[in-house]
Amino acid sequence: MSVDPRISCSIVRKELRDCEEDQTAFGWQISPVDDESQLFMVTMTSPVDGEKYIMEVAFDNYKEWPLLIEFVDSATGAKGVKHAYPAPSKKHGGFFHENPCICHPCSRKAYKGLHADWEMAAWQLNPKVGSLTTIRAILNAIYARIRDPESYNGRMNG
Amino acid sequence: MERDKDLSLTVETTQGSWKQDFPRNDKVEQVIQAVVRHFGFAPDGNYELRLKASPNEALNPERPLVSYHIEDGAVLIFTDLGIAV
Numbered sequence: 599m600s601v602d603p604r605i606s607c608s609i610v611r612k613e614l615r616d617c618e619e620d621q622t623a624f625g626w627q628i629s630p631v632d633d634e635s636q637l638f639m640v641t642m643t644s645p646v647d648g649e650k651y652i653m654e655v656a657f658d659n660y661k662e663w664p665l666l667i668e669f670v671d672s673a674t675g676a677k678g679v680k681h682a683y684p685a686p687s688k689k690h691g692g693f694f695h696e697n698p699c700i701c702h703p704c705s706r707k708a709y710k711g712l713h714a715d716w717e718m719a720a721w722q723l724n725p726k727v728g729s730l731t732t733i734r735a736i737l738n739a740i741y742a743r744i745r746d747p748e749s750y751n752g753r754m755n756g
Numbered sequence: 757m758e759r760d761k762d763l764s765l766t767v768e769t770t771q772g773s774w775k776q777d778f779p780r781n782d783k784v785e786q787v788i789q790a791v792v793r794h795f796g797f798a799p800d801g802n803y804e805l806r807l808k809a810s811p812n813e814a815l816n817p818e819r820p821l822v823s824y825h826i827e828d829g830a831v832l833i834f835t836d837l838g839i840a841v
Contacts, residue, residue, distance in 0.1 A: 691840035
């Protein structure tokens, strides 16, 4: 069953308001919500090496479906290329997968090929999702990986 | 003695804030586990704590709180890194 786009927009706006303190504290840049295309953009800078990571976040059918998070190469604007993603790290496992995608039940792209065993419509009930069921929790999980000098390995090769 | 007094800490999470006293010699991991139990985070999750005043340094779970010279009333940030899949 599809979610009325107005409902998805309303949920996303509420969840983005919950990000405001982190946005200020960590310097995240979050674009206004595009109601028509059901997208917003997030830019985070790694405090380790100053690299900028840009994400395009599609929220059509949210929260029936998880967010479709795609990294965008800050130099070329290319979407979904390895170089747009942070490299995987031993400390934090394969969250940033060389597919490339975020390999976690909170990430719609992980359901395409990598985890055909997961049911997308039940993403919030997946026992592996933990608390990553809100935009704030997901963005914090991403940012924690690019600000930690012990685990952050720069950009993905390729 | 003042140096033996428990630390009153506030832990901020995406599920809310929690003010709680912890023995100074508790390891960071013990605080993480207490937060997991309090908010009902997944027991097999992957978590970290940071001082709000120094947010770019994750606290080593094996070190006791006292080793970071954490002051009474300090605020900690708890992050759910996601369960490894």
